[in-house]
Amino acid sequence: MRFLIFLLFFFLVTLILVPFVGPNAGELQDWVFWNLRVPRVLCALVSGGALAVGGLVFQAVFRNSLATPSTLGTASGAALGASLLLFLAPEFVRDFGPGHWGNLGLAVSPLIFAAFLGALASLGFVFAVVRLARKTSETDILLAGVAVSFLYSSLIMLLQYVSDPTQTVRMLRWTMGGLDRGGNYPSIVLLLFWVIPALVILFFHHRELDLFCMGEEIARVRGVSIGKKRALLLVTASMMVAAVVSVCGPIGFLGLMVPHIARQFVGTRHRLLFPVSFLGGAVLLMVCDTFARTVIFPDELPVGLLTSLLGGPFFLTVLLARR
Numbered sequence: 282m283r284f285l286i287f288l289l290f291f292f293l294v295t296l297i298l299v300p301f302v303g304p305n306a307g308e309l310q311d312w313v314f315w316n317l318r319v320p321r322v323l324c325a326l327v328s329g330g331a332l333a334v335g336g337l338v339f340q341a342v343f344r345n346s347l348a349t350p351s352t353l354g355t356a357s358g359a360a361l362g363a364s365l366l367l368f369l370a371p372e373f374v375r376d377f378g379p380g381h382w383g384n385l386g387l388a389v390s391p392l393i394f395a396a397f398l399g400a401l402a403s404l405g406f407v408f409a410v411v412r413l414a415r416k417t418s419e420t421d422i423l424l425a426g427v428a429v430s431f432l433y434s435s436l437i438m439l440l441q442y443v444s445d446p447t448q449t450v451r452m453l454r455w456t457m458g459g460l461d462r463g464g465n466y467p468s469i470v471l472l473l474f475w476v477i478p479a480l481v482i483l484f485f486h487h488r489e490l491d492l493f494c495m496g497e498e499i500a501r502v503r504g505v506s507i508g509k510k511r512a513l514l515l516v517t518a519s520m521m522v523a524a525v526v527s528v529c530g531p532i533g534f535l536g537l538m539v540p541h542i543a544r545q546f547v548g549t550r551h552r553l554l555f556p557v558s559f560l561g562g563a564v565l566l567m568v569c570d571t572f573a574r575t576v577i578f579p580d581e582l583p584v585g586l587l588t589s590l591l592g593g594p595f596f597l598t599v600l601l602a603r604r
Contacts, residue, residue: 457531
């Protein structure tokens with residue numbers, strides 16, 4: 282509990298300070314602050330927290346600290362779904378995508394649905410592998426997810442290859458992940474529409490997640506319907522991740538790093554892990570995005586590239602530590 286209070290304090294300090302970081306814009310400083318930096322920080326808050334909680338849920342359900350929406354292919358599936366829509370109907374996405382109110386209404390962006398369907402397709406493949414091999418080990422499940430991720434990444438590259446140069450650059454930049462597209466108030470509202478209900482559903486299943494971590498037999502004895510609860514938790518987490526991916530593009534490894542670190546400080550009870558993971562993910566993405574947009578100003582690094590540079594060594598460290 283002390284760590285949660287400290288993290289909340291650090292989160293508030295970060296939230297207040299990071300919008301002020303950046304070069305002075307002169308007469309446009311107030312406009313830049315309120316219309317560019319503040320919404321971008323809020324987008325990082327929502328997206329980082331959602332990705333961290335999504336990783337926490339995947340790790341609990343699969344009882345594997347290396348299982349995340351990224352390593353199990355869900356994020357890649359969401360990226361493929363969105364890329365397909367960008368390839369097949371770029372004008373439609375421009376008119377009705379994130380950041381635009383559109384005639385279809387704020388919360389029904391086609392890009393959201395395309396990303397969500399891609400995420401579910403990836404998740405369905407992993408479920409199919411588990412069903413075909415009832416004694417599949419955690420390592421096999423992880424490898425199946427990695428294989429799906431590679432498959433979807435290859436299909437995304439194929440789409441980029443056959444697209445015209447403008448579409449290729451657009452898809453390539455989008456798949457690197459970045460908050461520059463989501464740094465506006467309509468996109469934040471769009472994210473909140475999907476993320477808040479998902480967070481509520483997942484938090485109220487913290488007891489079931491604790492039981493999943495103890496093993497399926499114990500969970501079943503305690504009255505948990507394994508199949509239904511697993512499907513509900515993974516689909517809800519995938520919906521949340523898909524919403525973030527559709528707005529910001531793939532931002533990898535955040536869902537791996539934050540929950541793993543959180544367990545070192547607050548243990549394995551998900552009632553505490555949920556707020557710690559959300560706050561930790563928000564802080565990490567806010568800091569990373571601030572660095573990404575200022576380190577090579579006036580250009581900026583894709584924040585997804587930066588989190589991957591941090592997550593790759595972290596993944597290897599965790600993998601070696603498990604031996």
